[in-house]
């Protein structure tokens with residue numbers, strides 16, 4: 001098939017008309033953004049119009065940008081479930097480029113008064129935040145260079161330099177909307193931008209700080225949709241369904257959710273037309289999602305990888321992994337959250353198991369297991385502290401951290417298998433740079449010396465020791481024994497072998 005997806009191509013799926021202008025600048029043109037915010041924005045423009053087209057900025061890779069330019073900025077979202085695959089073309093992007101190739105353009109676009117919202121999906125690792133110091137990571141060479149001046153390369157540097165320029169160019173209102181899996185992601189982003197400004201001389205930062213107070217908002221939001229990486233197989237399937245070639249389709253599950261604080265200084269699209277919920281309870285939605293979904297997801301990914309399975313549905317199909325997921329949800333994560341109004345936790349949990357079990361989607365254990373050093377810092381410390389307050393021991397969270405360490409920093413002589421080896425993690429080198437003697441030593445290095453998951457966890461000696469002991473069990477007797485031991489310690493019977 002040689003025809004490619006373009007406006008005017010004859011297809012099995014409708015192509016929406018091109019947006020009249022761009023009001024959104026998006027940083028992080030990955031699959032998640034294209035299957036989530038773009039889809040809601042398409043629904044909003046279908047319902048109410050508006051010049052809310054999106055200029056998409058990829059951080060480094062040219063792949064998606066080049067393909068989008070060749071395809072009139074069209075791509076398809078393939079909603080994949082065991083019932084089949086359906087296609088939609090959001091068609092909301094008006095332009096795209098790569099920040100690393102054109103960092104000055106990000107600053108200029110942020111200052112452009114036509115842009116009234118900047119959205120972010122730069123991953124937990126993209127905020128230049130140090131869990132250890134609990135502040136902007138000024139020791140990071142990229143942040144340090146951005147503070148010295150020149151075209152900024154960190155996301156926080158780009159946002160701040162863009163807002164400084166915008167303040168100087170008339171100070172039109174704008175909202176900065178984080179769509180990453182971070183708790184209080186709006187105020188977190190605001191704090192980092194302000195911290196960047198506070199590192200600068202007063203003469204350079206005063207106008208921008210006053211502008212932030214006056215005309216910039218940082219709403220928090222909870223985003224949810226499982227979006228695996230695209231595979232060549234999916235690309236071929238989409239071409240067969242579409243009738244033309246789309247080089248950058250995105251696979252996604254049917255479930256989607258977006259809860260947002262309604263604080264948009266420069267106006268916003270009618271995202272509710274796509275099902276977004278505007279609420280003052282975003283914090284409760286975030287805790288629900290980051291702990292119940294993401295926290296349990298991490299456990300399933302690390303246990304699955306250590307059991308040698310490639311995907312999340314393969315992992316949750318293993319009886320003891322399913323039992324561990326159920327136990328962590330019910331005994332360790334659920335007691336740490338309060339349901340937002342109108343959300344039924346039992347139904348939410350039932351949905352989670354159906355979503356993790358979506359075998360047609362093939363979400364990889366290595367994808368969910370990547371960047372655990374940053375992700376787990378959001379997912380585990382709060383529930384651990386709350387478990388101790390209740391007088392309970394979070395055995396399954398300890399197992400999550402032990403399985404993470406077994407995957408990312410396997411002790412000498414232990415092979416965690418190919419799916420663990422495929423996980424990327426910014427702390428891999430720091431964790432493996434120093435030889436450790438046994439589980440407790442490695443757990444102490446990660447949690448206490450490097451403070452990977454923040455200061456509070458570093459002081460919880462009983463937790464650190466338990467992580468170390470479970471790591472020894474994984475290494476010496478296998479992950480199955482560690483699961484059985486954790487389930488029995490938590491008072492849940494391990495499933496008997498069929």
Ligand code: CS2
Pocket residue numbers: 181223224225226227293294297298367368369375
């Ligand atoms: C996953 C998330 O990779 C991960 O850590 O837990 O990407 C998850 O699939 C999304 O947050 C679902 O909304």
